[in-house]
């Protein structure tokens with residue numbers, strides 16, 4: 576049995592991950608800002624077999640509550656084995672271009688809040704000499720594109736931060752997993768035209784996340800073919816890339 580904190584527990588991908596962990600009888604500490612949805616998910620996970628489900632209502636941008644959140648999780652579950660961070664927003668790129676305040680808010684949600692939570696978890700797990708930190712970044716963080724470079728920059732910051740954290744914590748036996756999904760059919764992408772082989776469901780991505788945590792992977796592209804796509808995209812020379820409409 577394992578005890579996990581899930582931040583952004585109301586996300587479609589996180590909910591699917593929690594369902595898989597609930598069937599294993601894990602203890603789950605769900606963190607999200609939508610109290611009604613949080614309670615609904617908690618009830619469902621108990622029915623599915625979770626050993627214990629507790630909830631903590633928090634906006635991820637309430638940085639001052641991050642420490643309290645971790646301490647409450649520790650008290651209610653006895654011990655924290657892992658933290659899974661899934662919250663995020665898909666910014667309106669045009670709005671970010673016209674207002675730095677909008678861009679900054681998006682970077683706070685998608686990057687700085689994640690870094691704050693990881694810092695608390697990392698220091699705790701380092702002392703404990705055991706723990707899992709699993710964070711949803713994105714393929715968008717692998718290369719800046721005109722269509723969503725503010726989101727990409729925030730996710731890129733998370734990916735590089737996790738890379739350094741993994742390097743620091745390897746000697747302490749703490750596992751850090753960077754999750755890079757491609758296109759996933761969730762409420763976040765509700766306004767985007769879907770269809771085609773590149774789109775995955777939240778359940779598909781969740782199964783990949785659970786497997787990657789079990790196998791102690793370092794970085795995972797989900798589905799796997801995004802590793803090939805992003806390798807190609809990353810290697811396009813900048814003088815060609817800047818003329819492409821991506």
Ligand SMILES: NC(=O)c1ccc[n+]([C@@H]2O[C@H](COP(=O)([O-])OP(=O)(O)OC[C@H]3O[C@@H](n4cnc5c(N)ncnc54)[C@H](OP(=O)(O)O)[C@@H]3O)[C@@H](O)[C@H]2O)c1
Nearest residue numbers: 585586587588609634635661662663713756758759761763
């Ligand atoms: N969908 C994709 O194509 C895709 C691709 C790559 C990466 N990702 C990443 O996957 C993760 C999960 O997203 P998803 O696809 O499952 O979309 P989703 O269902 O829309 O989930 C996003 C979640 O983030 C939460 N959230 C946003 N801002 C928050 C804040 N300030 N405080 C607390 N919670 C906040 C939302 O809570 P509310 O319900 O309260 O709004 C929602 O539960 C995100 O990090 C996203 O960037 C998604």
